[in-house]
Amino acid sequence: MIRLAISTSCSDNSVSVLLSDEQTDSLSYSRDASYPREQLVLKIAELLQKNQVDKRHITEIGVDEGPGSFTGIRTGVATANAFALGLNIAVHGFSSLDLIAEQYRLSHPLFQDRLCVALDAGRNQVYFAAYYVHPTHIEKILSDVLLESVLLAGKTGTDPLAGLKLDHLRLPYTPFQPNALCCLHLMKNPYFKNQVKKYAVPNYIRASDAEIFFSKKIIDQSGQSD
Amino acid sequence: MLVLGIETSCDETSVALVEDGCRVLGVRTFSQVKSHEKYGGVVPEIASRIHVNVLHYLLEDLFQEIKIKPDDIGLLAVANRPGLIGSLLVGISFANGLAFCWNKPVVGIHHLEAHIYGAFMEEGKQPQYPSVALIVSGGHTQLVQVDALGEYTLLGNTLDDAAGEAFDKVAKILGLSYPGGPVIDKYSQVGDPGAWSFPRALLEDSSLAFSFSGLKTAVLYAVKGYGRKISQTSSTIPERMVKDIAASFQRAVVDVLVIKMERALEKTRARSMIVCGGVAANSELKSAMHAVSNRKNVPLFLPPLFLCTDNALMVAGLGWHKRHQATSFILETYSNSPINK
Numbered sequence: 001m002i003r004l005a006i007s008t009s010c011s012d013n014s015v016s017v018l019l020s021d022e023q024t025d026s027l028s029y030s031r032d033a034s035y036p037r038e039q040l041v042l043k044i045a046e047l048l049q050k051n052q053v054d055k056r057h058i059t060e061i062g063v064d065e066g067p068g069s070f071t072g073i074r075t076g077v078a079t080a081n082a083f084a085l086g087l088n089i090a091v092h093g094f095s096s097l098d099l100i101a102e103q104y105r106l107s108h109p110l111f112q113d114r115l116c117v118a119l120d121a122g123r124n125q126v127y128f129a130a131y132y133v134h135p136t137h138i139e140k141i142l143s144d145v146l147l148e149s150v151l152l153a154g155k156t157g158t159d160p161l162a163g164l165k166l167d168h169l170r171l172p173y174t175p176f177q178p179n180a181l182c183c184l185h186l187m188k189n190p191y192f193k194n195q196v197k198k199y200a201v202p203n204y205i206r207a208s209d210a211e212i213f214f215s216k217k218i219i220d221q222s223g224q225s226d
Numbered sequence: 227m228l229v230l231g232i233e234t235s236c237d238e239t240s241v242a243l244v245e246d247g248c249r250v251l252g253v254r255t256f257s258q259v260k261s262h263e264k265y266g267g268v269v270p271e272i273a274s275r276i277h278v279n280v281l282h283y284l285l286e287d288l289f290q291e292i293k294i295k296p297d298d299i300g301l302l303a304v305a306n307r308p309g310l311i312g313s314l315l316v317g318i319s320f321a322n323g324l325a326f327c328w329n330k331p332v333v334g335i336h337h338l339e340a341h342i343y344g345a346f347m348e349e350g351k352q353p354q355y356p357s358v359a360l361i362v363s364g365g366h367t368q369l370v371q372v373d374a375l376g377e378y379t380l381l382g383n384t385l386d387d388a389a390g391e392a393f394d395k396v397a398k399i400l401g402l403s404y405p406g407g408p409v410i411d412k413y414s415q416v417g418d419p420g421a422w423s424f425p426r427a428l429l430e431d432s433s434l435a436f437s438f439s440g441l442k443t444a445v446l447y448a449v450k451g452y453g454r455k456i457s458q459t460s461s462t463i464p465e466r467m468v469k470d471i472a473a474s475f476q477r478a479v480v481d482v483l484v485i486k487m488e489r490a491l492e493k494t495r496a497r498s499m500i501v502c503g504g505v506a507a508n509s510e511l512k513s514a515m516h517a518v519s520n521r522k523n524v525p526l527f528l529p530p531l532f533l534c535t536d537n538a539l540m541v542a543g544l545g546w547h548k549r550h551q552a553t554s555f556i557l558e559t560y561s562n563s564p565i566n567k
Contacts, residue, residue, distance in 0.1 A: 037315055038557045041322035045554075055327060070271065071312050074278045075319045081282040082323025086296070199282050208271035214264065 002053055003060045004083070005183035008040060008076035009068025009096040015044050016180035017051060018187075025051050026181050037075045044079075055087065060196075062092040062183040064099055065203040067119065067127040067144060077200045084199055092187045093200040097129040099178035101138045102185050107176075108133075114141070121146060127205055137189045146205045227300035227549065230285075230324075231542025234277045234317030235309025235337045236365065237261075237268045241285045242538035243292055243299075247546035248350045252292045253532075253539050254284040263404045267394055268364070274312035281320050296328045303545020306334035306556050307563035309365075314559045322555050331552035335541045338366060338565045341502040343375065343547070344533040344540030353498035353527050358490045360483060361565075362511075363503030364390030364405070367436045367483075369490045370565055372500065375547055378566045381490050382434025389479055390505045392438040396445045396475050400468050410472045411508050417473030422448060424478040426485075434486055434493070438479065445475055476510055484514045491522055500527045507534040 003018040008031075016026040027047045031037060048055055063080035066073035077093075084091045097117045104115060115133050118126040130142035186192050207215075228251070233240040242253035258276050262268050304321035306314060318334075325332040342359045346352060357372040358381070367384040387395070390407060397406025402413070424444045427437040448471060449463060463471075491499060499522075501515050506528060519526035533540060 036557070036559075038318055038322070038555070038559055040319065041326050042555050042557065045326060071274070071315060074274055074312070074316050078278050078281065078316045078319035079323040081278075082320045083327055085282050085286060086324045086327025202275070202278060204275070208269065208275065210265055210269040210272060 005062035005180040007064035007180040008072040014180040065093040067205040096178035099182040101131045102182040229542040229545045231538035232304040233538040235305045238536035240538035244542035254288045270310045277316040302332040305337045307560035311561040333552040334556045340540040343544040345500045345502040345527040345529045347543045357498040358496040359500035362505040384436040386439040413472035414476040417469030419473040419477035421470035422474035
């Protein structure tokens with residue numbers, strides 16, 4: 001069973017392939033002028049060629065559905081859906097927050113407790129989800145939400161980037177980003193079996209600016225008419 | 227050779243199968259007009275979101291009807307320039323993925339060149355060259371000299387708004403629905419085109435450039451002037467006035483397009499003329515261009531309605547002619563791309 005995974009929701013894009021039960025290989029690249037978004041399939045081809053994998057032997061594809069960069073999410077999802085249709089294989093779609101939680105579990109093998117993941121959404125907002133971390137897998141206990149305002153209280157100050165200063169609140173800042181290797185791990189997670197679907201769907205969480213602006217306009221107008 | 231075309235450059239999601247450049251096997255197009263209606267124009271982020279949600283379903287549906295296998299397809303053609311960058315990227319990502327999975331070559335198509343091709347695609351034969359093409363849509367208004375398929379010289383471009391964009395904005399000013407083209411066309415048929423004197427820009431010299439922003443502003447002032455005359459707070463324009471303004475505005479646009487087309491025909495000594503893009507569906511423009519064709523004794527190529535708006539048929543059709551430029555992946559996407567480069 002050969003599984004392919006892609007993650008493109010942040011500036012560091014990655015593709016990973018599961019070659020056997022334990023053997024994986026990955027390829028990461030930062031999206032910039034020399035590696036624009038159109039390069040994703042080229043990178044997949046490079047990874048498969050390096051490992052001498054025939055694409056017809058891929059049985060499943062996993063994809064980071066977001067939240068994160070809107071355009072990045074769409075690039076990954078459109079590519080995953082092309083593979084699903086082109087190779088007639090199933091898609092596993094995961095939240096980018098799930099991938100970060102899984103990355104935390106893998107890097108902290110002794111940790112077994114509740115874990116909150118907050119991902120910078122810009123505009124003083126965060127994407128947020130909560131998990132219970134078991135020794136073998138993560139279990140989602142609060143689905144992805146966009147928090148409009150986050151207040152970090154405590155005697156250590158207000159700068160969340162001060163990192164370890166917030167240890168007593170169990171709110172360490174980490175440089176973790178969603179990646180394709182964690183996507184491969186989650187594809188094996190029995191708890192996430194229901195994530196298997198025919199096609200992936202972007203998980204933006206945040207509405208487009210036009211929708212937000214239009215909703216506010218409607219609310220303002222109804223307020224004025226009152 | 228069977229070509230799968232993919233078009234996502236603006237607010238139409240479309241896939242099509244065309245054989246040897248002109249034999250249509252099938253097409254699926256999803257128009258996003260309803261989703262953009264309340265904003266009065268295309269919202270790029272919303273357009274991209276819809277493309278990624280529907281593209282695979284359209285192709286699946288097309289395959290079910292046509293009953294072909296991926297092995298039957300010889301080439302993929304995808305619009306990769308110019309257009310909304312986020313929307314183009316959805317089509318490119320999908321096309322690259324399919325091309326890779328199926329071991330098929332893929333070719334990037336210039337959206338405007340596809341519009342020109344769409345004007346004579348059904349004929350199965352190309353016009354006599356040199357030809358002058360007027361590309362007139364919501365995003366573009368240009369005159370192009372066509373010396374052969376793939377050989378273009380830009381003769382004139384809009385300096386500000388595209389003609390189709392002006393139709394949308396004027397419709398909004400008049401309180402009409404989006405998109406503005408069809409509704410203004412409908413109102414114009416019962417309005418007086420001589421009732422209002424609106425400006426025709428850039429006609430003084432021999433320029434082939436266009437400008438429609440002044441015309442749009444003139445309509446805005448006409449409506450505002452009426453508002454001031456009857457009441458500061460009134461926002462309702464009488465039906466008669468809406469019809470007359472719509473007809474006068476449309477006549478101004480068509481006059482400019484006709485005069486510039488005639489100038490371009492004379493300048494290039496063209497042996498044929500092409501009118502394409504969404505505004506080519508306008509009934510008054512079609513009649514006026516037929517009259518030019520008769521007057522100048524130059525054959526006119528005008529696409530049928532389903533080839534005027536954005537569609538993957540023209541992309542697939544042109545793709546067959548560009549098959550020698552096909553590669554394994556499309557690695558470039560451009561929001562702006564002159565047709566002559």
